[in-house]
Amino acid sequence: MYIGSTDTRGLHHLINEVVANSIDEVLAGACTEIWVTLHKDGTCTVRDNGRGIPVEIHPKYKRPALEIVMTVLHAGSKFDRAAYKVSGGLHGVGLHVVNALSEWFEVRVRRDGKEYFQRYERGAPVAPLEIIGKADGTGTEQRFKPDSEIFETLIFDRDVVERRLKELSFLNPSVTIYFADERDAVQVTFHHAGGLVEFVEDLNTATNPLFKPPIYLHAKRDTTEIEVALQYNDGYNETTLAFVNDINTVDGGTHVIGLRAALTRTLNEHARARGFIKGDKESLSGEDVREGLACVLSIKVLEPQFEGQTKARLGNSEVKGQVESAVNDKLAEYLEEHPAVGQALISKAVQASQAREAARKARELTRRKGLLEGGGLPGKLADCHSRDPTECELFLVEGDSAGGTAKQGRDREFQAILPLRGKILNVEKARLDKMLQNDAIRSLITAIGIGIGDEEDLSKLRYHKIILMTDADVDGSHIRTLLLTLFYRKMPDLINEGHVYIAQAPLYRLQKGSKVAWAYSDEERDREAKSMGGPKGVAIQRYKGLGEMNADQLRETTMQRGARSLLRVTIEDAQKANDLCKVLMGEEVEPRRLYIQEHAVEVTNLDI
Secondary structure, X not given: OOOOOOOXXXXXXXXXXXXXXXXXXXXXXXXXXXXXXXXXXXXEEEEEOOOOOOOOEOOOOOOEHHHHHHHOOXXXXXXXXXXXXXXXXXXXXHHXXXXXXXXXXXXXXXXXXXXEEEEEEOOEEOOOOEEEEEOOOOEEEEEEEEOOOOOOOOOOOHHHHHHHHHHHHHHOOOOEEEEXXXXXXXXXXXXXXXXXXXXXXXXXXXXXXXXXXXXXXEEEEOOEEEEEXXXXXXXXXXXXXXXXXXXXXXXXXXXXXXXXXXXXXXXXXXXXXXXXXOOOOOOOOHHHXXXXXXXXXXXXXXXXXXXXOOOOEEOOHHHHXXXXXXXXXXXXXHHHHOHHHHHHHHHHHHHHHHHHHHHHHHHHHHHHOOOOOOOOOOOOOEOOOOOOHHHOEEEEXXXXXXXXXXXXXXXXXXXXXXXXXXXXXXXXXXXXXXXXXXXXXXXXXXXXOOOOXXXXXXXXXXXXEEEEEOOOOHHHHHHHHHHHHHHHHHOHHHHHOOOEEEEOOOOEEEEEOOEEEEEOOHHHHHHHHHHOOOOOOOEEEEOOOHHHOOHHHHHHHHHOOOOOOEEEOXXXXXXXXXXXXXXXXXXXXXXXXXXXHHHOHHHHOOOO
């Protein structure tokens, strides 16, 4: 309930909760450095130079305050306004929850010239709090091991941890965060004195900004502090990240609604004043003014009200008006003082408006042909017999050759096959109207059935498992990357609800006598050959593509239920693919092979 799930997302939420306490010390002006370490034994250590968790005897519970924080719900100091004016974390239950979900948890506190220590196992203290020596300075060090009886996976993903720590360093320019992963001997330091401006520049690294530097707006409305940094690029998608007290509200909320309303209103007023649009009948939509936008919104609220304990969406009704008012005033003032920037923004939005009208006509045309309403399924789709979406699977296969093999190897009752010819359009580099003219993408949209963008309706999903099955080479990796970006940008609910998977076929088949083994990497090939008595006498076949397998082999290794190669795609995986697509210049043309060869492993393997 408190961390959202027991899968990899919930696992990483444990680190986020512990780090959130250190960040609260940063917000209080009491901490400048944080150290986060992933150890080889699967544990994680978080250390800071803050004030240290209080250790005095609690007047109500008659136990040390540290022990109360670690074992009693809603007992944290975040309920005391004198301790923290602004804080993130789980409303006073964060450390307690991490402690309860850990096999063991050790805390060291440096405070008042002494070092205190206490160990917990599955939420319960093993021994009383003890003084183990003298201490220079102050701070807290916490090391914990997630409970294997609770979590589905215990392996921390370095990329996920790094992404969050990097975010926090942008949001808190005064802190330096040191990250170490002892498993791979990796050390990284995060410190960004430029704050949100640097954050937006980082988001636009792989694009061409329309102006430099990013626009920075700062204001205060009542007790709410509002920071916005934004910059437009020559792309066609919006990237808006919103934070409340340093918590990433991935599902938005009232602060995002206020920001978008202000952008639409301010740019329309500026466009009318400059004669770009005329009269009240003609106006730019919210979608128009956000095309190519990279934006970070960060607000500090005294008493945030979140929808859901994991804080994905802000619910404070007053915040909408506060953000809208602040952005309206500050952005209008900025555009008056920087007319060239204003002209670039309006020109971009007017072009988007014209493209939106073209997309509307293209959508109407495809509807008349029955392509977006399910009236006619794509001709190459080999559909399954079942009409129960919960048991149906759609395999997206690279090419007609592999498609033919997959059709022979499938279970016709619940498995459908859609061959894709070549590389689909890179939607990161194309507007909606051009996207809807692409036959492969239209076939895909039709087969899935939920529509795209604002019309996305997950209740119309025809297959609850959409499985990407491409060749294990550079081109296959490129196609997989393009597909993940399409889902990430145009059908995000598919990924958020866990409907997208990757099926990775084996690279090698090994046989010695009647014994057969499959290998998914060169290392596994060598291990399997050794287990068969060495390479001599072992017949090894290398598969360049799925089409080289016969139907029985493909079914056994990749398509049957329970196959080891089937991996669910997370939103973090899709973000990696999207980042890669931002720098791929080719659409239907040959990819920049060297770049993909270096980086495709990020999207190809997904920790296989």
